[in-house]
Amino acid sequence: MGLDADPYKAKAHADAGRNVIFADAEDSSFWSGVQLHRIEAAILAMDDIEAKLISVRTLRARGFSGPIISHALYADHVKRIREAGADQTYLTMHEAGRSLAAYAVDAMDVSLRD
Numbered sequence: 001m002g003l004d005a006d007p008y009k010a011k012a013h014a015d016a017g018r019n020v021i022f023a024d025a026e027d028s029s030f031w032s033g034v035q036l037h038r039i040e041a042a043i044l045a046m047d048d049i050e051a052k053l054i055s056v057r058t059l060r061a062r063g064f065s066g067p068i069i070s071h072a073l074y075a076d077h078v079k080r081i082r083e084a085g086a087d088q089t090y091l092t093m094h095e096a097g098r099s100l101a102a103y104a105v106d107a108m109d110v111s112l113r114d
Contacts, residue, residue, distance in 0.1 A: 001019045001020070001021070002018065002019065002020040002021075003020065003021050003022070003023040003025070004020060004021075004022065004023075005022070005023065005024040005025070005026075005046070005051075006022075007022045010022035010023075024051075025044075025046065025051045025052075025054060025055045025058075026050065026051050026054050028058075031058050031062065034062075036059070036062055036063060036064045039064065039066060040066055041066050041067045041068070041069065042055070042059055042064070042066065042067070042068045042069070043069050043070070044056070044068065044069070044070035044071070044081075044086070045070075045071060047073060049072075049073075049077050049080065049081075052070050052072075052077075052081055052084075052086075053080060053081065053084045055068075056068055056070070056081060056084040056085045056086050057084050057085060059085070060084075060085035067087045067088070068085060068086040068087050068088075069086065069087060069088045069089075069090075070086045070088070070089045070090075071089070071090050071091075071092045071095075072089050072090065072091050072092065073092055073093075074091075075091060077089075078091055
């Protein structure tokens with residue numbers, strides 16, 4: 001299940017058949033309705049650092065013990081997110097660079113075979 005704080009994006013995902021709802025991670029009333037026992041893992045893909053920190057801290061404060069994985073836009077955010085309680089935090093552009101390099105290698109292998 002996914003959530004998005006943009007009602008238009010949430011509706012577009014729902015219309016496409018995805019299990020996405022409109023919700024704001026910074027809204028305390030949202031968290032009061034979350035059934036943590038039904039969540040196996042939390043993946044935080046939002047860009048806003050404060051929303052990520054609130055999400056991680058709230059999940060841990062409410063007793064969530066499953067893995068929390070987040071991306072980070074900046075190196076200094078990695079430490080803050082991990083200190084808040086996330087299990088893994090990835091620097092987005094670092095991971096994107098690795099993926100881009102893998103695509104380049106695949107492209108070179110294809111051209112060498114032709």
